[in-house]
Structures are given as structure tokens and as C-alpha cells.
Amino acid sequence: GESVGLHLPTLSVQEGDNSIINCAYSNSASDYFIWYKQESGKGPQFIIDIRSNMDKRQGQRVTVLLNKTVKHLSLQIAATQPGDSAVYFCAENNSKGNDYKLSFGAGTTVTVRA
Amino acid sequence: NAGVTQTPKFRILKIGQSMTLQCTQDMNHNYMYWYRQDPGMGLKLIYYSVGAGITDKGEVPNGYNVSRSTTEDFPLRLELAAPSQTSVYFCASSRGGDRTTEAFFGQGTRLTVV
Numbered sequence: 001g002e003s004v005g006l007h008l009p010t011l012s013v014q015e016g017d018n019s020i021i022n023c024a025y026s027n028s029a030s031d032y033f034i035w036y037k038q039e040s041g042k043g044p045q046f047i048i049d050i051r052s053n054m055d056k057r058q059g060q061r062v063t064v065l066l067n068k069t070v071k072h073l074s075l076q077i078a079a080t081q082p083g084d085s086a087v088y089f090c091a092e093n094n095s096k097g098n099d100y101k102l103s104f105g106a107g108t109t110v111t112v113r114a
Numbered sequence: 115n116a117g118v119t120q121t122p123k124f125r126i127l128k129i130g131q132s133m134t135l136q137c138t139q140d141m142n143h144n145y146m147y148w149y150r151q152d153p154g155m156g157l158k159l160i161y162y163s164v165g166a167g168i169t170d171k172g173e174v175p176n177g178y179n180v181s182r183s184t185t186e187d188f189p190l191r192l193e194l195a196a197p198s199q200t201s202v203y204f205c206a207s208s209r210g211g212d213r214t215t216e217a218f219f220g221q222g223t224r225l226t227v228v
Contacts, residue, residue, distance in 0.1 A: 032214075032215045034215045034216075041221075041222075042221060042222075043118075043204050043206070043219030043220055043221055043222055044157070044204070044206075044217075044219050045219070046215070046216045046217065046218075049215040049216070089156060089157070091215075093214055093215055095212075095214060100145055100162060100164050100210065100214060101147070101159055101162060101172065102147075102159075102214075102215065102217060103159075104149075104156040104157040104158075105156050106154075106155060106156045107155075107156055
């Protein structure tokens with residue numbers, strides 16, 4: 001069955017360094033992969049998505065990389081700031097199969113050290 | 115622009131009681147979702163709707179019911195509350211189509227069943 005999971009449950013990063021958050025997926029039929037950020041006490045917030053026909057997409061201070069060969073997704077955050085401390089979830093969607101759902105992984109907690 | 119609004123924010127229920135979690139969105143989104151999030155875990159889909167009058171089960175629908183009589187509202191009903199339903203509940207909406215991946219979440223309802 002499909003599953004979206006993350007390699008590590010926690011990540012500690014020095015302020016100013018780059019962060020890399022990893023995710024493995026198993027559903028080859030998914031055509032969109034997404035990253036969400038959840039700050040303490042709040043609902044998840046969309047960060048960026050990438051379509052399966054791409055291998056890289058950049059946003060503001062973030063880059064998502066997709067490696068379909070090994071079914072791996074990563075989120076890179078440049079110059080990590082204290083406001084980046086949150087739980088990060090990867091998710092997937094299969095729009096071709098008229099799948100209107102997002103399937104979420106367990107999350108990686110990122111802590112930024114001052 | 116309020117986005118997705120959930121009420122109440124907190125609630126304590128006794129075993130066997132019933133309640134309705136309210137969710138409303140003012141973005142004219144077609145798709146709406148209910149997720150639950152257990153401590154330290156990802157989000158599990160309970161029910162979703164792709165438009166008024168249409169609802170469908172997600173991963174964990176047992177013990178819950180939904181209705182979608184209008185585009186704006188998507189209430190979640192808990193019948194005969196059980197301790198296993200202690201969780202944080204998130205309502206979300208998305209425009210659908212090529213923007214299915216960008217879901218907007220409410221602040222959550224923290225429910226405790228004792």
C-alpha cells in the first residue's frame with residue numbers, strides 16, 4: 001500500500017546553517033509531492049510542492065528535490081532561522097487517479113539552535 | 115479573510131457523549147477534509163468532500179459522520195465518544211484541481227474523551 005514516511009523524526013540545526021529534511025515514499029502512482037510546516041499549536045501550512053515530472057523546484061529559501069529512482073523527496077532550507085523551528089511533513093497526491101486526498105508522513109521535528 | 119475556522123478550540127467529553135466539531139471556510143473551496151492528529155504522529159484522514167452534497171470516507175472513518183450541505187461548512191459528528199477518539203482534529207480546504215496540493219488548515223480542535 002502507499003505510505004509516505006520520513007527518515008529521521010528529529011533534526012537539530014545551528015541558526016544560519018542549511019537544513020535538509022528527507023522523506024521516502026512508496027506509491028509510484030503519486031504525481032504530486034508536497035511539504036507542509038506545522039508550528040506548535042497551529043495547523044499545518046503549505047510550503048511547496050513538486051510534480052513528479054520534475055526533479056527540483058525552488059521557492060523562497062526552500063528547495064525541494066525529487067528522486068523517483070529511489071523514491072526519495074527532500075526539503076532544503078537555506079540559512080535556517082529560529083522561525084523555521086517546526087514539524088515538517090511530506091505528503092503525496094495522485095491526481096491522475098482522481099485522488100483528492102493528501103497522504104501525510106509522520107513528520108520531522110526541526111529545532112534551530114541559536 | 116478568515117480562511118478555515120474551527121470551533122470549539124478545546125473540548126472534554128465523557129465516554130458515550132456526542133458532539134459536533136464545526137468547520138467553515140470563506141475561500142469558496144470545493145474540497146474539504148477532516149484529519150486527526152495523535153501526539154507525535156502525522157495526520158490521518160477521517161472524511162473528505164469534493165463539493166456540496168458529496169462526502170467520502172478516508173483512512174479512519176469509524177465513529178465519525180460528516181455532512182456537506184453547503185460549500186462553506188463541513189461539520190464532523192462524533193457519536194458515542196470513546197477514549198480512542200482523544201486527539202487533535204484539523205479541518206482543511208483546498209481549491210481542488212491543480213491546486214489540490216495546497217490545503218489550508220484550521221487551528222485545530224483539541225478533544226479529550228474521559
